[in-house]
Amino acid sequence: MSSPPRTLKIGLVGFGNFAQFLAKTMLKHGHTLTATSRTDYSDLCLQLGILFFRIPVSFLEANNDVIVFCTSILSLSDVIKAMPLNVLKKPTLFVDVLSVNQHPRDLLLQELPEDSDVLCTHPMFGPESGKNGWKDLAFVFDRVRIQNEALCSSFLQIFAGEGCRMVEMSCEEHDELAAQSQFLAHTIGRILAETRTESTSINTRGFETLLHLKENTLRDSFDLYKGLFMHNKFAARELEKLEVALQKVKQKLLEGTNEEPNIGLANH
Amino acid sequence: MSSPPRTLKIGLVGFGNFAQFLAKTMLKHGHTLTATSRTDYSDLCLQLGILFFRIPVSFLEANNDVIVFCTSILSLSDVIKAMPLNVLKKPTLFVDVLSVNQHPRDLLLQELPEDSDVLCTHPMFGPESGKNGWKDLAFVFDRVRIQNEALCSSFLQIFAGEGCRMVEMSCEEHDELAAQSQFLAHTIGRILAETRTESTSINTRGFETLLHLKENTLRDSFDLYKGLFMHNKFAARELEKLEVALQKVKQKLLEGTNEEPNIGLANH
Ligand SMILES: NC(=O)c1ccc[n+]([C@@H]2O[C@H](COP(=O)([O-])OP(=O)(O)OC[C@H]3O[C@@H](n4cnc5c(N)ncnc54)[C@H](OP(=O)(O)O)[C@@H]3O)[C@@H](O)[C@H]2O)c1
Ligand SMILES: NC(=O)c1ccc[n+]([C@@H]2O[C@H](COP(=O)([O-])OP(=O)(O)OC[C@H]3O[C@@H](n4cnc5c(N)ncnc54)[C@H](OP(=O)(O)O)[C@@H]3O)[C@@H](O)[C@H]2O)c1
Numbered sequence: 001m002s003s004p005p006r007t008l009k010i011g012l013v014g015f016g017n018f019a020q021f022l023a024k025t026m027l028k029h030g031h032t033l034t035a036t037s038r039t040d041y042s043d044l045c046l047q048l049g050i051l052f053f054r055i056p057v058s059f060l061e062a063n064n065d066v067i068v069f070c071t072s073i074l075s076l077s078d079v080i081k082a083m084p085l086n087v088l089k090k091p092t093l094f095v096d097v098l099s100v101n102q103h104p105r106d107l108l109l110q111e112l113p114e115d116s117d118v119l120c121t122h123p124m125f126g127p128e129s130g131k132n133g134w135k136d137l138a139f140v141f142d143r144v145r146i147q148n149e150a151l152c153s154s155f156l157q158i159f160a161g162e163g164c165r166m167v168e169m170s171c172e173e174h175d176e177l178a179a180q181s182q183f184l185a186h187t188i189g190r191i192l193a194e195t196r197t198e199s200t201s202i203n204t205r206g207f208e209t210l211l212h213l214k215e216n217t218l219r220d221s222f223d224l225y226k227g228l229f230m231h232n233k234f235a236a237r238e239l240e241k242l243e244v245a246l247q248k249v250k251q252k253l254l255e256g257t258n259e260e261p262n263i264g265l266a267n268h
Numbered sequence: 269m270s271s272p273p274r275t276l277k278i279g280l281v282g283f284g285n286f287a288q289f290l291a292k293t294m295l296k297h298g299h300t301l302t303a304t305s306r307t308d309y310s311d312l313c314l315q316l317g318i319l320f321f322r323i324p325v326s327f328l329e330a331n332n333d334v335i336v337f338c339t340s341i342l343s344l345s346d347v348i349k350a351m352p353l354n355v356l357k358k359p360t361l362f363v364d365v366l367s368v369n370q371h372p373r374d375l376l377l378q379e380l381p382e383d384s385d386v387l388c389t390h391p392m393f394g395p396e397s398g399k400n401g402w403k404d405l406a407f408v409f410d411r412v413r414i415q416n417e418a419l420c421s422s423f424l425q426i427f428a429g430e431g432c433r434m435v436e437m438s439c440e441e442h443d444e445l446a447a448q449s450q451f452l453a454h455t456i457g458r459i460l461a462e463t464r465t466e467s468t469s470i471n472t473r474g475f476e477t478l479l480h481l482k483e484n485t486l487r488d489s490f491d492l493y494k495g496l497f498m499h500n501k502f503a504a505r506e507l508e509k510l511e512v513a514l515q516k517v518k519q520k521l522l523e524g525t526n527e528e529p530n531i532g533l534a535n536h
Contacts, residue, residue: 124470124471124472125472125473129472129473129474138469138470138471140470167469167470169469169470174470177468177469177470178470180465180466180468181468181470181471181472181475182470182472182474182475184463184465184475184478185472185474185475185477185478186474187517188456188478189474190517190520191510191513191514191517192513194512194513194514194516194517195452195506195509195510195512195513197448197452198448200445200448200449201406201435201437201445202390202392202406202408202435202437202442202445202446202449202450203392203406203449204392204393204397204406204449204450204453205393205397205405205484206397206450206453206454206457206481206484206485207449207450207452207453209453209477209478209480209481210452210453210456210477210481212477213474213477213478216473216474217474222520225521226520226521229521230521238463239518239521241463242459242463242514243514243518244462244463245459245460245462245463246459246462246510246511246514248462249455249458249459249462250507250511252490252494253493253494253497253498253507
């Protein structure tokens with residue numbers, strides 16, 4: 001096996017919000033980047049020193065060591081299936097950074113050539129929470145199919161080198177924990193947006209944390225949130241738990257009193 | 269009208285969690301405290317330099333300038349009605365610190381002698397959020413019936429002097445804003461407790477703020493939360509908005525897709 005390459009040729013598929021955020025740090029580490037996306041990012045890429053390919057074939061022929069899927073969760077399947085993977089010139093490490101893990105794992109194993117490596121990851125931070133560096137922020141990964149260990153380590157070093165807390169776990173375990181934590185937080189943020197929750201002149205500290213949560217949730221696309229739900233098999237259960245919990249809280253508020261609350265519940 | 273007394277004789281009715289927290293700062297300001305409560309706090313009061321009366325009559329005869337109701341929202345009515353207010357020796361400033369305002373306002377105006385003053389307040393902080401001082405934390409108040417301005421100012425100075433943001437508003441306005449903010453935050457905290465939300469090994473920042481919210485909410489008694497609901501006429505509407513919002517979010521997650529999410533919703 002070849003010794004670990006110092007600088008990698010990394011291709012990014014999907015050059016939206018999160019890919020742009022990741023690219024800055026990858027460039028800082030001295031890696032050479034190429035990108036392709038639905039939207040034309042030629043100008044932005046030119047500024048950043050990234051080669052942008054409008055056509056997937058040209059992107060795939062660019063001889064990348066690593067190809068990172070940074071598309072929305074919902075579009076990954078279509079994006080992969082539209083790629084003429086037979087033009088690849090060498091065994092490549094395929095990585096995804098989607099906020100769910102089992103779904104890309106299944107897709108990548110199904111669609112990619114057998115000689116390619118597969119690393120499923122989820123950096124548990126984004127442009128907002130990671131704006132002051134990535135130190136101590138969790139980077140979750142699963143070495144799904146790795147033959148070239150050196151290459152995989154070089155790629156992981158981008159995150160380890162930034163001080164991320166490197167958490168290796170199965171895609172399934174990730175999805176279960178992420179549904180209980182991240183999906184739940186996004187759901188509360190979306191609910192608060194739906195109730196049009198706004199700052200008042202008498203915010204408590206607790207309420208202020210909810211306002212921040214709402215604002216941060218809305219920075220992410222609805223596609224991202226929907227992807228968390230549609231492609232994480234544990235998410236629907238968490239949503240249901242939330243519904244049940246709300247009903248239980250309501251019941252506890254009403255139980256044991258014959259009085260109606262001050263206002264009749266029907267009174268509005 | 270007499271000049272503002274420098275040090276006040278303040279009597280606390282209800283010497284639970286929040287009264288003990290307030291008492292420390294009142295003592296620091298040099299005021300003389302007495303207390304009465306359902307539970308016997310004689311020993312604790314002795315340590316703190318507070319005179320504790322088991323019997324309401326003796327408490328009322330102690331010639332306080334100010335009497336502060338610090339009981340639970342749910343018990344205020346019974347507590348006031350059980351007090352032999354006719355033994356009061358002089359016009360007194362009655363204050364409440366309940367987390368709702370209209371309910372104590374109505375009760376105090378109804379039950380207290382007409383020559384007594386009434387100040388409804390809500391310090392929008394507690395032992396947790398106020399543990400490092402009260403600077404910039406909101407203190408909401410309504411001078412419901414004040415004849416002795418000097419006495420009222422001296423009392424308010426406890427909070428102003430600590431750097432609280434002094435917010436004067438009607439009891440009704442307070443209740444409306446507090447339902448939209450504090451009650452909502454408590455409700456989310458209670459819901460999270462009900463879903464048994466716990467820390468995972470891969471918490472996002474957003475999720476961590478929810479864990480803190482849950483923990484802080486559970487530090488307050490369920491009586492307090494129930495009081496926020498039962499005696500704030502705007503609270504039921506907020507609870508209903510939350511239910512509707514959850515359904516809307518769910519609907520948006522499911523709409524426009526013929527696919528079921530990855531897991532069948534019935535699948536658990
Ligand atoms: N934002 C975060 O904090 C964060 C953190 C960790 C992981 N992630 C993951 O990173 C990925 C990207 O996230 P994001 O925040 O940039 O927003 P996103 O809305 O999840 O994804 C946007 C990206 O998906 C592409 N895309 C969307 N629909 C497409 C379609 N129908 N066909 C082809 N491409 C399509 C967009 O391409 P164009 O730009 O070319 O339109 C863009 O590159 C997601 O999988 C997300 O779960 C995000
Ligand atoms: N905790 C906070 O952060 C905070 C902040 C602002 C305002 N407040 C308000 O301050 C008041 C006190 O709050 P808290 O945190 O101490 O907890 P709480 O559970 O709301 O009230 C506890 C107090 O109520 C008394 N009490 C409860 N049931 C009673 C009954 N049936 N008969 C007589 N007394 C009864 C307790 O007396 P014993 O101790 O003698 O049993 C204790 O003094 C509440 O009105 C609350 O809304 C609290």
